[in-house]
Amino acid sequence: MRIAALILLVAALGAAPTVSPPYLLHVLVLCCLVSIPAVGLNLMLGYTGLVSLGHMAFAGIGAYTAAVLMVDAKLGFWAALALGTLAAGAAGGAIGAVCLRFRSHFFMIVTLAFGLMLFSVMNNWDDVTRGAAGFPGIPRPVPLGGFAFGRLENFYYLALGCAALAFAVQWLVVRSEFGRILVALRQDERLAQARGINAMRYKTAVFALGSAIAGFGGVLQVSFLRVAAPATFSLGESINAVLVVIVGGAGSLAGPALGALVFVGLPEYLRVASEWRLVVFGVVLVLLMLFAPRGLAGLLERVWRR
Amino acid sequence: MLTSILEQTVNGLMAGSVYVLIALGMVLIYGVMHVLNFAHGVLFMLGGYVCHFIFTRVTGSYLLAIVLSMAVLAAIGIALERGVFRPLQGNLRNQVIASLGLILAIEHLVIAVWGPNALQFKVPATSALVPLGELRFPVQHLLVIAVTLTVVAALFIFLRRSKFGTAVRAASQDRQSAMVVGIPVERIDWITFALGTALAALGGALIGPLFLVFPQMGDAPMVKGLAGILLGGMGSVPGAVIGGLLIGVVESLSTLVLPTDYRDSVAFFIMVAILLVRPRGLFGVRVRGED
Numbered sequence A: 001m002r003i004a005a006l007i008l009l010v011a012a013l014g015a016a017p018t019v020s021p022p023y024l025l026h027v028l029v030l031c032c033l034v035s036i037p038a039v040g041l042n043l044m045l046g047y048t049g050l051v052s053l054g055h056m057a058f059a060g061i062g063a064y065t066a067a068v069l070m071v072d073a074k075l076g077f078w079a080a081l082a083l084g085t086l087a088a089g090a091a092g093g094a095i096g097a098v099c100l101r102f103r104s105h106f107f108m109i110v111t112l113a114f115g116l117m118l119f120s121v122m123n124n125w126d127d128v129t130r131g132a133a134g135f136p137g138i139p140r141p142v143p144l145g146g147f148a149f150g151r152l153e154n155f156y157y158l159a160l161g162c163a164a165l166a167f168a169v170q171w172l173v174v175r176s177e178f179g180r181i182l183v184a185l186r187q188d189e190r191l192a193q194a195r196g197i198n199a200m201r202y203k204t205a206v207f208a209l210g211s212a213i214a215g216f217g218g219v220l221q222v223s224f225l226r227v228a229a230p231a232t233f234s235l236g237e238s239i240n241a242v243l244v245v246i247v248g249g250a251g252s253l254a255g256p257a258l259g260a261l262v263f264v265g266l267p268e269y270l271r272v273a274s275e276w277r278l279v280v281f282g283v284v285l286v287l288l289m290l291f292a293p294r295g296l297a298g299l300l301e302r303v304w305r306r
Numbered sequence B: 001m002l003t004s005i006l007e008q009t010v011n012g013l014m015a016g017s018v019y020v021l022i023a024l025g026m027v028l029i030y031g032v033m034h035v036l037n038f039a040h041g042v043l044f045m046l047g048g049y050v051c052h053f054i055f056t057r058v059t060g061s062y063l064l065a066i067v068l069s070m071a072v073l074a075a076i077g078i079a080l081e082r083g084v085f086r087p088l089q090g091n092l093r094n095q096v097i098a099s100l101g102l103i104l105a106i107e108h109l110v111i112a113v114w115g116p117n118a119l120q121f122k123v124p125a126t127s128a129l130v131p132l133g134e135l136r137f138p139v140q141h142l143l144v145i146a147v148t149l150t151v152v153a154a155l156f157i158f159l160r161r162s163k164f165g166t167a168v169r170a171a172s173q174d175r176q177s178a179m180v181v182g183i184p185v186e187r188i189d190w191i192t193f194a195l196g197t198a199l200a201a202l203g204g205a206l207i208g209p210l211f212l213v214f215p216q217m218g219d220a221p222m223v224k225g226l227a228g229i230l231l232g233g234m235g236s237v238p239g240a241v242i243g244g245l246l247i248g249v250v251e252s253l254s255t256l257v258l259p260t261d262y263r264d265s266v267a268f269f270i271m272v273a274i275l276l277v278r279p280r281g282l283f284g285v286r287v288r289g290e291d
Helices: A002-019 A022-047 A055-072 A077-099 A104-124 A152-175 A177-187 A189-194 A199-225 A235-248 A255-270 A274-291 A295-305 B002-033 B040-058 B062-085 B092-114 B139-161 B163-173 B175-180 B185-211 B219-232 B237-254 B260-277
Strands: B129-132 B135-138
Touching (some): A022 A152, A055 A077, A055 A104, A055 A199, A077 A104, A104 B219, A152 A177, A152 A199, A177 A199, A235 A295, A255 A295, A274 B062, A274 B092, B002 B135, B002 B163, B002 B185, B002 B237, B040 B062, B040 B092, B040 B219, B062 B185, B139 B163, B139 B185, B139 B237, B175 B185, B219 B260, B237 B260
């Protein structure tokens, strides 16, 4: 039953470019791009219980690293994608090691502060990041075996493939012993430590991994938009990432996908005026916390079990 | 050089006073309810807008507009305490995420109602200048500092001398024991919340005429208020006052040697650096610690 549903989903997503209008395809690409950093945050927030309020800044590190490499160093897209991901992961490991010395409220405040500091660097370091106006002229990936990514339907397959990769990594992590240790740390850190688990090491590792996934998504995003703008990696976007994870269902495998669909897709479908969209989502977030803290995935699961 | 140091110190005290007004609200609420209300910055911003609205549309009196905006925000604070924070009491993660939802909702509601652009807010005190040595400052600068110091003094007397203030301190030291001796902690919760949001509104109403009123005006002051609270030792009211003023003065003085673009980062960098060396804040007290 589950496998049949999965095959149906893959077939539908694979066939989307042949049946859907370009506009819908554009929305689907955005959903993929939003879901990738959300996967990284889901590992941290959902599985490990680390509420990071600066997540999108790490997507920014990946994006700007790749932008500099592609435009200034004339490196190819694939190498820049790999190096951008690594840079975000390394920054996540280093900054995470500092943030994780603090707990609960303090951890959140310090991640928030780092997110703002990184944003300020992206916004002001004109020589490298081109400042507040954004970093223009970022190329789309070079054609791969006759697959020109300048075309929307081909970029869609790329984004879909990358999102699938992120979800596959999430699945592998959650199933592994590493993933089980993360859940154990969320549920009772002292007990896990008493069993001989080095909590700091595992939490730093998941911070680095989550940041690397965010950076991976960041590189793809700027390659799609052709420009890296500081505003897409601001505090507001980090809050939106939390929103996507929570609405979808923190700590569930499909959560980031559901959250991205609702966050990007629903307003497009309903044609809600843009300024009211985030008002509605803000209220939804509060209501979810009050009445359904496990998000959409939790609600669906409840229906499924019935 | 000396003149510019003096100038930046006064500017820093003014900015720091605003951080203190935000920090006081957050630290009082944190003390009794053990919630960090990340939405405090947007409530500060909303206070600025409400004051602007009352000043331009209802009455021409700045003083009356400030008082009324504090009353409006206090009512909103009570509603939020009842509707959101009380039901989520005891679940830190959900409270924080709900406060993020409030940030989104309130900030974009303001944008939907008043538009994304900054509003002019002209009061007489911004154009009048007072000489201070060789320098001349707008009256509003000194007004912000004076009002904040008065509020801080009044709050200290209230917390130290009045019966209700003593009950607030008791509830923040040990909620359960306070209940046992018959202190109505739930009433203290909502009154503290109302007081905290009213102080945020006061901050927004005081700063609006100086730096315009705009939807993101509360973001940086909220984080700097938090930085002040952490520097002063989490949960300590005097610590929040000193921490907030210190952040304001240091970031203001930093503009003498660093590009102004990095002023915000300086405050956060100092906060993280000090916390790494002294996790309990500068004074080594954490009235309400957590592990």
